[in-house]
Amino acid sequence: MLAGSIPGNIGFLTNLVLMDLSGNNLSGNIPQTLSNITRLREMSIADNLLVGSIPEELEQLTDISLMFLGGNSLSGTIPTTLLNLSYIQILDLGINMLSGKLPSDIGHMLPSIQWLILGENKLDGHIPDSFGNASELELVDWSSNSFTGQIPSYLGKLHKLSHLNLGRNKLEAKRQSKMAIFKCIKPLSSRNALIIWKSTTRTSAEFCW
Structure with a gap:
């Protein structure tokens, strides 16, 4: 039940390789000084009360493989600098207020x-x-956003994908593309994947469970 902000001088703990502050009542912004802990491999500050944007400086965590920022009230866009984290395997930004x-x-x-x-x-x-x-993808949850356009048929080519949730978006699969969607679903369902196509709009579209 830790409360208050994450102190900026946490960045002086430069030997940390794992940091887990999740499931508390921490508030305020994510301190930019976290980027000084360049040895970090796993970081979780999920399920708190953090606000503000995701610091672009986090791109300096070049060794990080697991980053959990979900379950807060973070806003703004996803920083393009996060795309420089070439070793990251799990990125959780869910249950926030990110836009764009x-x-x-x-x-x-x-x-x-x-x-x-x-x-x-x-x-x-x-x-x-x-x-x-992204051939290594195993779990994808893009649900409850406002994504639009066709459900991508390339999803069927991601052979390691075992969990897929696209529900509660504005995606569509028009009747004329129904067979293309089934071709996408078939290889996934052969591996017992969870596939959720449900949409909150596009009532004339074809969706499959």
């Missing part, structure tokens, strides 16, 4: 990404085609 469009090259810039959790934000625009190159 995803960078078009996000799938190219995160070659090691396995879990990408963006659900319950205010993101919009199309899902970038570059995700078709």
Whole structure:
């Protein structure tokens, strides 16, 4: 039940490799000084009361593989500098107030990404085609946003994908593209993937569970 802000001088703990402050009542902004802990490999400040934007300076955490920032009230756009974290395997930004469009090259810039959790934000625009190159993806949760456009057929080519949640967006699969969607679903369902196509709009569209 820790409360208050994360002290800025936490950045002096330069030998830390793991930091878990999750599940408290920490408030205020994410201190930019976290970027000084360049040896960090795992960081979780999820499930707190943090506000403000995600510091662009976090790109200096070049060794980090797990980053959990979900369950706060973070706002603004997803910093493009996060795309420089080439070793990151799990990135959880879900349950915040992040907005804007995803960078078009996000799938190219995160070659090691396995879990990408963006659900319950205010993101919009199309899902970038570059995700078709994120071959290590295992879990994807982009639910409860405002993504638009067609459900990407390339999802069926992500052979390691075992959990997919696209529910509560504005995505569509028009009747004429129904067979293309089934071709996408088939390889996923053969691995018992959880596939959620449910949409809150587009009532004339074809969706599958």
